Amino acid sequence: MTDAGPAITISRVVKYYGDVLAVNDVSLMVDEGEFVTLLGPSGCGKSTLLRMVAGFIEPNSGDILLHGKSVVGVPPYRRNTSMVFQDYALFPHRTVAQNLAFGLRMRKMPRPDISARVTAMLELLGLPGMGERRITEISGGQQQRVALGRALVVEPAVLLLDEPLGALDFKLRKQMQSELKRIQRQVGITFIYVTHDQEEALTMSDRVAVMNAGQIEQCDTPERVYRYPRSSFVADFVGEANLMTCRVVATQGEIVRVRNQSGEEFLARFNGDRQIAVGEEVRLVVRPENIRIDSQDGLHGTVEDVVFSGAMAKVSIALADGSHLSVAVPAGNALPAKSARVALSWDADNAVIVA
Amino acid sequence: MASVTALPDRTLAAARPAGSGRVFGLAYVSLVYAFFYIPIVVIILFAFSGRSIPALPLEHFTTRWFHEALDDRQLVASLWSSTWIALLTAVMATAIGMPAAMVLAWRPFRGKAIIFGLILSPIIIPQMVVGISLLLLFRYSPQLLGTIGIVIAHTTLTLCFSVMIFYSRLLGFRRSLIEAAMDLGASEPRVFFEVILPLTTPAILAVMLLTFTESFGEFIVAWFVAGFEETLPIAIWTSLRFGLSPKINAIATLIMIVSITLSAFAQFWILRQTRGKPAQPRP
């Protein structure tokens, strides 16, 4: 397992369900020990991709390599991957310890070794002494841990997690997020994590792959995905975003001068691979928390609505060209009055051209 | 794990104050349930009555008819033969029905409706016609008439609900359990023995109990294909030709107590497993 190179290579994988294209030419590499999250709305193909890695589904074309070896056509029980299921899939007719031991038994490990490993795993999960409990007798959070432990105890090359925290309530989910991250660091196993919860993806992952309509739109560190979204979908799905359509007036390296429909000009940033041309129409994203309301000049607009929501107040502003912007103002700062005329501004770095 | 909440919240309906409508409803329901159970109670009453004809008034309590029934060699022989046939039928219906239900519930394929039609259509054919047509078939191999013929006939009759009970249980089976087992390294036979079989044991027991009960009491089809074999229902039918005998009440009481107990257990199992309606017997 020490061989260099990626733990998983997904190469140009395509999967159809009947006529429906579920995964459309996806490629992804995951390094040894990395925590990668597939993030996207339901139906985007993230679970299908995960299940192809697990071996429950075979791709129509493309290849999947585990440590450099193709696993296409290898049944799930001969792949060195383990999965944590959304509904946990704990065997209801077995105890906690029997569930943990299942994979080891299938691998024909000697009994004493199995019980030693199970005991150690119970320890790691923070469930010492719970081995003889029935699955129905433990709480949802504990079931979640057992499901995780059952998959980890066989020391898989890759751990696949299919929305494992989806069934937990908010508080428990927060707690399990940090727990998962701790365990992942401790065991050093590669994790592929599927979720539709962007916050979960951002807090836990080394890299986030945002999926939409069967494709990976962007795969990057959480910070870069948030700050420099590559597409309006990514911008919109990860966090809140104001999308604007502008025309390019001038370019200078990554910094671009644009003009909006009412003729106001400002600076923006472009991270794309291609060249951007003067006169081109582009879409750009500004996060609500990056907009300043108190500036002297900039874009002019009228306050339409102010909604208070705890740590932030959300101010909705109508621009001269008829579009709307949403601005987040931290609590404690002065809030503009309704119908007030205001000027808005932001740093060039925070206005990101997405296409 | 499977939290089967059988009853949705009905407290509203239950908490309503008792009006005249409710009293009337309760009275009506009690009457119909009495209608269901009086015939059974009557047989049991007469079985313990000292009179040698089944008529009122009941006379002194006796177990004499039970002794006489169990001393009647022919009757007891038919009892064993029925038990035997029912056991074989239960095994056959389970062994053939369960794999079919697994395929029907879990695997996509074209023409499923046709297979279902083939499996379920014996229900709509009068049993007598099933018996007659099997008799026509066995004319070409008369050595099958008798025990084997009855087992074949009863298996044909009971396969439909064997398949349907398994089918509804397996539809609700969480596929992720199978996948988890495979993911952890269990090959397909191991998945079957380690996960599927233990979790469907209640359904298997229910099917075996119900098919056993059904076969045990079935008369008309067995009658046609029995040859010289005499099952208990056939023995009862034959003895009815010679008038009512208290021995019949005694043996009937025994059968009813056993089959009511068995099927009640099976029904509770089925309801727990499928949260649906209870399986109904063939008429």
Added chain:
Amino acid sequence: MSTVDTTAELRAARDSSRARSYMERQGRWKSVAGLAPIVVWQIVFFVVPLALLAVYSFWRLVNYRVDYTFTLYNYLDIFSNRLLLDALLLSLQVAVVVTIVCAILAYPIAYFIAKKAGRWRTLLLILVIVPFWTSFILRAYAWKLLLGERGFINSGLTILGALDEPISYLLYSPVATSIGLIYAFLPFYILPLYTSIDKVQDSWLAAAQDLGATPMRAFFEVTFPLCVPGLVVGAVFTFIFAVGDYVIPQLLGGGKSLLIAQAIVLEFETSQNWPGGAALSMVLLVIILAILAATLRWIRMEDVV
């Protein structure tokens, strides 16, 4: 715990094609292996015998031997033979009466179990079914004990002084047959009705009443239309079972007015006229299939078993 199950179900429902995938990757031969025994069984022991029955019905009994040439004689005979025609008509008549009475008796019971029984629901449901897993022949026999000239009802009423002499027509009449058939098939009406009434959510009724419907109006606007399928399915099966039954008319109806099933058995057992009996059976089957074909769109698989 329940959240786990709910999400699991939602997920399964959302993406059933995904759930199937484990099976999808297996070879087709496993489907074939699982289904082959039952398909072969049903063909050999159900389809072929019925085909034989059909073939027999076009042969003819001549001088106590079967003449293997195609003829419609048996069918023509049924419609010219007063006795057989009467049996057929009486069977249809009895079955219609039984079906209607069952519908009237079953509806309130099904409604009560589904909507008013509260925590007794499961128990009541099982109590409907349990007696009917006991031998059919014993249940028919029980009614003989009840209805006989010196049976439970007559001797009971005589002892109570309500009767001077026993009512002789209780047993061995189409009335006795009908009572026996109603008793035997009432559960088959109750269950499909129960299923369809159970599907009517209390909140729909509440909504109807909230929008101004009286409880009575709400029942006729919401509940009743939704149980029409249950009514039809119950009727179809009760009718089919009642029209083809042999044991009850034979035990309770006596030999004076035959029903079609008794006529069929007479042909087979007494007259040894197998082609004639086969033709009568075919007529019975055709009637049943016609009823099914007419009502097929109401019938779903889960009502059948």
